[in-house]
Amino acid sequence: MDYSTTAAGVLKGVGGEDNVSSLVHCATRLRFVLKDEAKADATAVKAVPGVVTVAQAGGQYQVVIGNDVPDVYAEIGKISNIGGSAADVAAGDAPKGNLFNRFISMISSIFTPVLWALAGTGLLKAFLAAAVTFGWISTDTSTYAVLNALSDAFINFLPIALSITAARYLKANEWTSLAVAGALVYPTMTGLVGQPDLTFFGIPFTMVSYVSSVIPIIAIVWLQSHAEKFLYAKLPGAVRRFITPMIVVLIAVPLVFVVIGPISDLLGGALGRGIGWVFDNAPWAGGAIMGGLWQVFVIFGLHWGLVPLFTLEFQTTGQIALIGPVFAAVLAQAAAVAGVWVRARNRNLKSLAAPATLSGFLAGITEPAIYGINLPLKRPFAFGIVGGAIGGAIIAIGGVFSTAFVVPSGLALPALLGNGNMLMLGLGLLVAIVVPFLLTVIIGFVEPAEDAAPAPTASENDLVVLSPLDGTVLPLSETPDAAFADGALGDGVAIMPRSGALYAPFDATVAAAFPTGHALGLRHADGAEVLIHIGIDTVKLGGKHFDVKVTTGQEVKAGDLLVEFDGDAIERAGYDLTTPIVVTNGDLYPTITDRASGPLGHGEPLFTAVTVESTATAV
Numbered sequence: 001m002d003y004s005t006t007a008a009g010v011l012k013g014v015g016g017e018d019n020v021s022s023l024v025h026c027a028t029r030l031r032f033v034l035k036d037e038a039k040a041d042a043t044a045v046k047a048v049p050g051v052v053t054v055a056q057a058g059g060q061y062q063v064v065i066g067n068d069v070p071d072v073y074a075e076i077g078k079i080s081n082i083g084g085s086a087a088d089v090a091a092g093d094a095p096k097g098n099l100f101n102r103f104i105s106m107i108s109s110i111f112t113p114v115l116w117a118l119a120g121t122g123l124l125k126a127f128l129a130a131a132v133t134f135g136w137i138s139t140d141t142s143t144y145a146v147l148n149a150l151s152d153a154f155i156n157f158l159p160i161a162l163s164i165t166a167a168r169y170l171k172a173n174e175w176t177s178l179a180v181a182g183a184l185v186y187p188t189m190t191g192l193v194g195q196p197d198l199t200f201f202g203i204p205f206t207m208v209s210y211v212s213s214v215i216p217i218i219a220i221v222w223l224q225s226h227a228e229k230f231l232y233a234k235l236p237g238a239v240r241r242f243i244t245p246m247i248v249v250l251i252a253v254p255l256v257f258v259v260i261g262p263i264s265d266l267l268g269g270a271l272g273r274g275i276g277w278v279f280d281n282a283p284w285a286g287g288a289i290m291g292g293l294w295q296v297f298v299i300f301g302l303h304w305g306l307v308p309l310f311t312l313e314f315q316t317t318g319q320i321a322l323i324g325p326v327f328a329a330v331l332a333q334a335a336a337v338a339g340v341w342v343r344a345r346n347r348n349l350k351s352l353a354a355p356a357t358l359s360g361f362l363a364g365i366t367e368p369a370i371y372g373i374n375l376p377l378k379r380p381f382a383f384g385i386v387g388g389a390i391g392g393a394i395i396a397i398g399g400v401f402s403t404a405f406v407v408p409s410g411l412a413l414p415a416l417l418g419n420g421n422m423l424m425l426g427l428g429l430l431v432a433i434v435v436p437f438l439l440t441v442i443i444g445f446v447e448p449a450e451d452a453a454p455a456p457t458a459s460e461n462d463l464v465v466l467s468p469l470d471g472t473v474l475p476l477s478e479t480p481d482a483a484f485a486d487g488a489l490g491d492g493v494a495i496m497p498r499s500g501a502l503y504a505p506f507d508a509t510v511a512a513a514f515p516t517g518h519a520l521g522l523r524h525a526d527g528a529e530v531l532i533h534i535g536i537d538t539v540k541l542g543g544k545h546f547d548v549k550v551t552t553g554q555e556v557k558a559g560d561l562l563v564e565f566d567g568d569a570i571e572r573a574g575y576d577l578t579t580p581i582v583v584t585n586g587d588l589y590p591t592i593t594d595r596a597s598g599p600l601g602h603g604e605p606l607f608t609a610v611t612v613e614s615t616a617t618a619v
Contacts, residue, residue, distance in 0.1 A: 002049065003068070007075035009048030010063055015039035017080045025073040032061040055557040110165045110218060117154055117161075120355065125151040125363045129411045155367065159184050159210055159217040166218050172225035176245040180224065181217050183253045184210040205258045214299060214371075216260050220252050227251070279322060283396040287325040291392015291432065292385045294329035295370060324400040324416060324425070325392030327408040328432035332388035334360030334410075335433040336380040337369035339440025345470075345601045346447050349373065364409030377447065383439040391432025398424025444470065446501045446564065463528045463589070466505040466558055467606040469579060471497040473596045479580050481536045490531065490582035491592045493607055497577055502534060502563040503602045504556040505581070513554075514539075517546025517563055521584070522556075528609050529585045534565055536576040545569045559603055583609045 011017060014032055019040070021033040034040055040061055042054045050072065052064040065072050076082065128147050131137040137144050154161065163181035167174035183189065192198060192207040199205065210216055231244045279286035310320050334357060341353035356369040374381035398421035416425060467473075474494040479485045484494070504522070511529060512521035518538040522530045534546070545566040550556060567577055583589045591610040600606070 003071045003075045004079075006048055006050035006065070006072050007079060010045055010051065010072070011076055011080060013041050013045035013048060014061060014063070015041075017082060020080075020082050023073070023076065023082045025069050029055075030063040030065060030069060030073060030076075032063065034061050037061055053557075055560070056555065106169065106218075110162060110169050113165050114158075114161045121151050121154045125155075125359065125365055127362075129363050129409065133411045133414070155212050155365065157185055158212050158214070158367075162214065162217050163221060166221040167224075170222055170225040172221050172228055173245065173248075176228070176248050177217075177221045177224060179245065179249050180220055180252050180256075183249070184213075184217065184256060189257075200254050200258055203258055206262045207257065210256075212367075216256055219260065220256055223255075224248050224252055279396070283321075283399070284393045286322070287328075287396025288389040288393040290322060290325035291328040291332070291395070292389025294326050294388065295333055295366065295381075295384065299370070299375075319401040319403055319419065321396075321399070321401040323402045323408060324395045324420070325388075325428075327413070327416065328391030328395055328428055329384075329388040330364045330366055330408045331361065331410065331429060332386075332391060332432040332436045333366045333369055333374060333381070333384040335387065336384040336436040336440050337373050339383070339437045340373055340377065340380055340445070340447075342437075343441050343444060344447055345603070349447055361410045363411065364407045377445040379443065379445040380436070380440045383436040383443075386439070387432045387434075387436035390435060391428040391430075394424055394428035394431060398422075398428065400425045400428075444499050446499050462611055463506060463524055463526065463609040464594075465492075465530060465581065465583075465606050465609060466503075467495065467596065467600050467602050467604050468503050468505045468532055468562070468581065469495045469497045470499040470501075470601045471495040471579075472599050473606070474578065476580060476582070479536070479578050480576050481580075484533070484580040484582065487582075489580075490584040490586055492530075492580060492582035493592075493595055494578050494580045495606075497534075497567055497579060498599075500565045500567045501561060501602070502532065502565070504558050504560040504562055505530065505532075505606065506558050508556055510550050510552055510554045510556060510562075513548055513550050513552045515548070516541065516543040517548040517565065518543075520550075520562055526611075527585070528583060528589050530609075531580075531582050531584050533580050534563065534577070535570055536578055538570060538575050541570070541573065541575070545573070581606065 010030065011020075014020065014034060015036065019035050021035050023033075024031050037056065045051055045054050045063055050065060050068065055062040055064065124147075128137070128144075128151055132139055132144070137147075139148075159181040160178060163177035164174045166172070167177035189207065190209060190211065193209045195207060197204070198207055227248055228244055231247060232240055235243055278289065310323055337353050337360060338357040341350055341357050344350045344353060352368065352372055356366075356373060359365040360369045370381065374384060400416055400420035400422075402415045403419055413429075472495065474496060476487065476492055476494050477485050479494045483489050502520070506522070506524055508522040508524055508530075510520065511523040512519075514520070516539050518535060518541065519531065519533045522532070524530075538546075547564040549561050549563060556562065571577055583592065589609040589611055592607050593610055594605065594608040596604065596606050
């Protein structure tokens, strides 16, 4: 792709720089807010080399580029004075659901801009660890020092990177956030970790390590965003631009050290003592806790409370029993993201899952997997917890221990070999890997819609209907509802879903969005009308377990998310999930051809609705 040509063509097609109010980009799309969308020429934009398609949704004019979108965005910045940030888009699109979903959305959005750098350096660290393991490079050489620094620095100083993306997401001054993050990992401060009798103006505090931490910097930037709004409103204009960051830094950094540090140390210490007691009295339970919840501890920074137990055990006995189940925890999350890599149809998801899998298995760098994939998708993260808990319990029962303080990973496994019951170690690791991998592949997850070009049509007026669901196609006659089975409501097919997301099967107007969420009517510009009915008799649920994303009259594009639903809960409530997809105006589209069968994913051709004219011509 010639990025400059693509950038110039897109900018001209949307009506020029003067017609652009703002521009940001996400993983695959340029997202314009235009002053007058009527001035944009969608046909011209689609014809620009490198453009996949155009979508208009959520008040944005979206130009789908694919993985090269950052480069095209950068070129537009060179030839114009418009721009923004990916975090701005994420913040604007954040769901307004329950607190847990909003928290996950915030974490994943803040991590999105840094994921590729994190994945790339993590993979490099994995290769370096492999080189050391196989004796290709010595750790006492300057070459190793250089390679180790450039592969380890990014994750080491992760709070600095997250301070920028968190500030953009939370609408805080990113340079002030950077100053706060810099203080957290400043060498002098990290040198105080573990030192006794620390005070700040007489206030005692405990210094904990913020290296590679996530939650502390996000929490303090959130507070910063509110403090800045207050100070900007109260301070005189002549001084507020330099007084505000001075006050914020002066308050925020000590607040972290004096409040967040001690709380983290207190909770982590209590957690460590509790787990130590469990290991002494019921090793299998301790192994399950460490194997299942280690990654959760890492997310909230509580794992630092366990590190002193590791070092103390090693100093007194020369071995570390608590670290064995952590291998299961790490490899389980790596296996879950490997399952995403295998199962996902979304190309961007697969391309991120590949390096995340390798860095997780080889080097134990699971941040790209957790924050970029497993946690946002939810199910893979939960499957990793299950596999890690079972595997960790088995390893602990086997009395496996490490003879060195290592970062748990595939390449660090030699530290466990010959120490304890090796059969139980092998079984525990096997379970930790196989269980989350199979659960992710078989049960699946709700993946984001794939950015794709508009579906081709069989002829000028015939309509290719794409599958709105991931699932298995069934003949309409097998629908457990007579009105659908005998074709009284229209011809088509049925799908047994395997995930809880319904996507638009073609560019359409939402003719009817039922408030109960169980059914949608869609109308194509050429007149075809399609009814999608999620489950049988599910109207009786009154909207429970359904989350409708669209409204009647809304324009949607093929692949847009229309409804999310909890299939497991619907089936537990006693309802059949068989979903008929039928063309309701058979007078205009009397023939259905090219019906798919068997398993398929959303966005794949499902059937073709043939017009009266095409049918007559065929006859």
